Amino acid sequence: MAIDRFTGEHSIAFIRVEQLFDLARRNSLWYMAFGIACCAIEGLMSASGPRFDFDRMGVFFRASPRQADVMIVAGTVNKKMAETVKTLYDQMPEPKWVVAMGACACTGGPFREYPNVVLGVDQIVPVDVYIPGCPPRPESVQYGFMQLQDKIKKQTEDRLAARRDSH
Amino acid sequence: MTDARDIATEAGMLAPEGTHHPGLPPAGIRRAPEGVDGLTTEHLIINMGPQHPSTHGVLRMIVEMDGEEIVSAEASIGYLHRGIEKLAEHRQYNALGTLMDRGDYVSGIHGELASALAVEKLMEIAIPAKADYLRVLLSEINRIASHLVWFGTFGLDTGAMGQFLYAMRDRENLVDILEGITGARMMFNYVRPGGVLADLPAGMAAKILEFCSGFDKYIEEHHDLLGGNEIFQHRVKGIGAIDRDTALAFGLSGANLRGSGVAFDVRRERPYAAYGEMEFDVPVGSTGDSWDRYMVRMEEMRQSNRMIRQCLEGMPEGDFTAKVPRVLRPPEGEVYAAVESSRGETGIHLVSQGGDTPYRFHYKAPSLYALQALEEILPGHLLADVVMIIGSTDIMLGEIDR
């Protein structure tokens, strides 16, 4: 039972379980508190601070990869760090998403000439959303998360449509 | 019937009654090396990091524990090594600031200033008075912003959340000011060899003054909220004490050194920019514990606030930058220039062999020295204190690993 948005009366909403789960997932994207470099100040600290307050979108930090849905790779990944990033990604339970935040995580950024730097975190883990900038503003990160929400929504719709077609 | 406690005390495992103060490191807890009644204990190695919510970046601490007590601690660094020093050898002189911004990324202005001062010293460029004032103004604004980040996360390290939100509220106002002046929230590239990028925009002075008067009140609020909390006091008082000699021997600087009672401040000892004309106090602690370092940083914020006002009052008229060629080609030579950054003495050792890129660019990062001292002071503390002591020294992995 739910209040109908248009008539204001009690009504019954029909939703597939899959869609219901995705609705929940979309609106509680908990990210792992794992700041690597400069971008962490903008993408993790300012973001959870009072002005940008990602909490209102259901985006909040968890300290352990086992409880996180999203990994924000906020910073330069070098060869020593790469192994850890991969391990952390493997430790996260499915379904999981990765946001590459900043020029460094996207391509190696201002440090890409240095041989120790991994040229984009997509060489180690699959990336869902790229956020350009050095560092991206917290607003950009917010937009990135909105894109991720859209992506999750679309994935379910695509999956349902594919199933419909096959029947 | 004998009390288990008596057996433990006899075997030397527990300190006698009354010798353990809750706020002091539990020096009384001793393990019997051969064990009691043939039971032996083993040391346990615990690995903290590189992903740990409170190691302030990607630090990995390998601590050897005897029960709850730390026997030895070793820091493993290099998880953020991205070759700032080496890349600088392939950058033109006026692009060095962009790299320094990303070294100590919470107080970018200080890094930029250090590299600009080194280049200016090498080329003997005279700086207009206004540029000097703007440099001091921005340095102090950035110092408060950086200390607020430390303040917020230090509270998180000790288990409090509220002050983080208040600190970020004030920091956002400062970031707005910095953005208004420099155009960027974090990576400013504002201080250039020869002067600064731009003058204060119209109306900015009033905005800064408004912040200053608000901050006078807020800083007391912050201090009441965290420093006035008894739990917090128990967690920091007497913990992580660095005595004067150790601090000097390890070459600490900044608030970590001043907390141990040495009144050394680069702004006072070797004034650069317009610090010679500023009036400010250098706060010092006495015992060098985490509480002293906390108090020193809180007082530094008050002093910075005072200096911001002085800068705005005494701001001279004139140019904000000297005439410098577009491509800087310093003569052969070797200089060292240092500034007092939020974390201590940030220095640049620059070697030029002519040409338009440096031959060697060495970045003296104060956090690296503090990290080395940690290995000395951590043994004897409890595991729960590790995070707190690391937080109290305010190390920044960006400048340690470079």
Ligand code: SF4
């Ligand atoms: S993109 Fe820029 S701000 Fe982000 S980690 Fe890289 S250098 Fe730092």
